[in-house]
Amino acid sequence: MGLNKRFLIYFMVFLTFFSCKKEKSESNLDFNYAYFPLEEGNFISYNVDSINYNDFSTPVLVTRNNYQIKEVVADEFIDLEGRVSHRIERFYRKSNDEDWAVLNVYYATINERTAEKIEENQRFIKLVFPVGEGKQWLGNKFIDPSDELVFLKDWKYEMKDVNKPLIFGSLKFDSTLAVLQQYDSSAINITSSIEKYAKNIGLVYKELRFLKSQNNFGLPWEERAEQGYILRMSIIDYGKE
Numbered sequence: 065m066g067l068n069k070r071f072l073i074y075f076m077v078f079l080t081f082f083s084c085k086k087e088k089s090e091s092n093l094d095f096n097y098a099y100f101p102l103e104e105g106n107f108i109s110y111n112v113d114s115i116n117y118n119d120f121s122t123p124v125l126v127t128r129n130n131y132q133i134k135e136v137v138a139d140e141f142i143d144l145e146g147r148v149s150h151r152i153e154r155f156y157r158k159s160n161d162e163d164w165a166v167l168n169v170y171y172a173t174i175n176e177r178t179a180e181k182i183e184e185n186q187r188f189i190k191l192v193f194p195v196g197e198g199k200q201w202l203g204n205k206f207i208d209p210s211d212e213l214v215f216l217k218d219w220k221y222e223m224k225d226v227n228k229p230l231i232f233g234s235l236k237f238d239s240t241l242a243v244l245q246q247y248d249s250s251a252i253n254i255t256s257s258i259e260k261y262a263k264n265i266g267l268v269y270k271e272l273r274f275l276k277s278q279n280n281f282g283l284p285w286e287e288r289a290e291q292g293y294i295l296r297m298s299i300i301d302y303g304k305e
Contacts, residue, residue, distance in 0.1 A: 095194040099241060099261045100179035102150045102172055107136040108266060109301040117275065119290040131158050133167070133297065136305060149173040152181070186213070189221070191261065195241060199223040203245055215255065215274070219246045230260065232269065232299055237262040252278050253292075254285055268299040 110133045118125040138151040150172050155164035171182040179191040187206040192199055200222045209217035222244045230240040245257040253276045260269040272295040273285065280288035 093194050095176075096263065097174060097179075097193060098263045099195060099266070100172075100174050100191050101264055101266055102137055102140075102174055103304075104137055104139065104150070105304045106266075107134055107303060107305055108268075108299055109134045110297040111300050113294075113296045113298075115286070115294040117289045117292050124290050131156060132160075132300070134164055135170070137172075143171070143173060147173050147175060186216075190259070190267075191243065192223075195223060195226055197223065197226045203243075219257075221245050227263075230262065230268070235268075235299060237265065237268065239263040240268065251281060252276060262299075265299075265302050267297075270297040271295070 112129075112131050112133055114129045116127045116129075118127070134155040134157075136153045136155070138153045140148055140150050143149040152170040152172050154167040154170060156167040157164050168184075173180045177193055178189050179193070181188050181190050189201060189203045189205065192201050200220050202219070203221035204216045204219045207213055207216050224242045224244055226241045227239045228241070230237045240260055240262045243259045243261070245259065246255055247257075248255045254273055256271070256273045258269075258271050259267060262268045273292070275285050275289040275292035275294070277285070277288045277290045279290065286294065
């Protein structure tokens with residue numbers, strides 16, 4: 065038997081062994097899909113706080129709004145790529161005293177390696193599997209970075225604080241993780257985005273900050289911002305309808 069042929073046989077045996085070992089290892093691995101549950105009837109309610117800064121007037125006009133959003137996992141369907149997906153029906157109200165009003169619809173899909181969500185007609189890769197500390201991915205890679213959305217280009221998501229407990233008010237979660245979607249800061253602007261997920265529940269917290277300022281450099285951003293906005297979503301209730 066020639067040397068090249070013998071080497072080829074050894075290589076194929078090694079490759080087969082490695083592939084089997086990898087397959088066996090992954091079959092025993094908990095991918096933690098429970099961080100992105102899509103069971104029909106599941107709902108999460110959030111308290112939403114927003115702060116908008118407008119420097120067209122002096123002093124800067126600061127507008128604050130508080131309201132509630134509820135997301136409900138609705139019926140499943142097959143998307144354009146042939147994947148099982150779910151409608152996420154969203155509702156709005158200003159306070160607990162009001163009835164929920166229909167707001168809009170998002171869409172969510174979970175497959176072997178990713179959890180995706182279409183929000184305002186934009187497709188985001190929210191999580192990757194198996195979850196793991198320090199994992200990175202391009203969560204906005206499906207978004208067309210047009211002039212309006214250019215600020216979303218090349219965001220490299222990173223998974224942090226995996227399987228850590230977390231408390232929001234009276235709600236306690238045994239296992240959560242954070243996804244740092246973006247953090248870019250300088251003396252005159254800051255862009256930051258983070259989401260937090262709880263196992264068997266889903267998204268429990270979200271914060272976006274897009275701010276600019278050329279004054280009061282010693283103050284916190286929330287006090288010195290002149291343009292932009294802050295948005296915070298915090299879970300207040302969850303369950304099944």
